[in-house]
Amino acid sequence: MGKYIKFFLVGILFGIVLVKSEAVSWYRIFEMFKFQSFHMYGIIGTAVGTGILLLLISKFKKIKTTEGNLIKVPLKQKGFTRYIIGGTIFGLGWALCGACPGPMYILIGTGVFSIIIVIIAALAGTYVYGLLKDKLPH
Numbered sequence: 001m002g003k004y005i006k007f008f009l010v011g012i013l014f015g016i017v018l019v020k021s022e023a024v025s026w027y028r029i030f031e032m033f034k035f036q037s038f039h040m041y042g043i044i045g046t047a048v049g050t051g052i053l054l055l056l057i058s059k060f061k062k063i064k065t066t067e068g069n070l071i072k073v074p075l076k077q078k079g080f081t082r083y084i085i086g087g088t089i090f091g092l093g094w095a096l097c098g099a100c101p102g103p104m105y106i107l108i109g110t111g112v113f114s115i116i117i118v119i120i121a122a123l124a125g126t127y128v129y130g131l132l133k134d135k136l137p138h
Contacts, residue, residue, distance in 0.1 A: 003066060015106040024106050026098035033095045081137070093122070 022028045023043050032040035057063070058071040065071055094100045097118040099107060104122065107115040129136075 015109055018103060018106055019110060024099065024103040024110070029094070029098050093125075 018024050021043060023040065028037070028040055031037035055071070055073065063071055090100075097104075097115075099115065099118065101122065104115050104119050108119075
């Protein structure tokens with residue numbers, strides 16, 4: 001139970017950081033997609049760089065997960081088309097609603113309750129993909 005409280009508190013802290021950095025701001029996202037501001041690219045680049053650095057540190061220091069396993073990044077299936085199509089759909093959804101999956105939940109906490117419609121649509125889309133996954137070209 002204590003483990004879940006830690007995750008909950010880290011999630012709250014992460015939400016506060018995203019709100020204070022304006023990473024959940026529709027206006028900042030709009031600026032990003034119009035290539036008018038470096039703000040969001042800086043945040044995303046910092047996140048990617050931090051992730052790479054932490055993965056390298058965990059690899060060299062042999063840091064383990066909460067279950068005691070070594071941290072490993074699983075290999076992904078090769079396929080150019082699947083990532084281009086999936087990334088395009090994700091980017092279009094992000095541009096249309098002004099939020100990617102993580103910040104959608106943070107926006108509820110800030111009082112933007114209309115984002116619930118977007119969350120329902122995202123969950124429905126994920127469900128439909130799960131139903132059609134075996135029939136789609138990968």
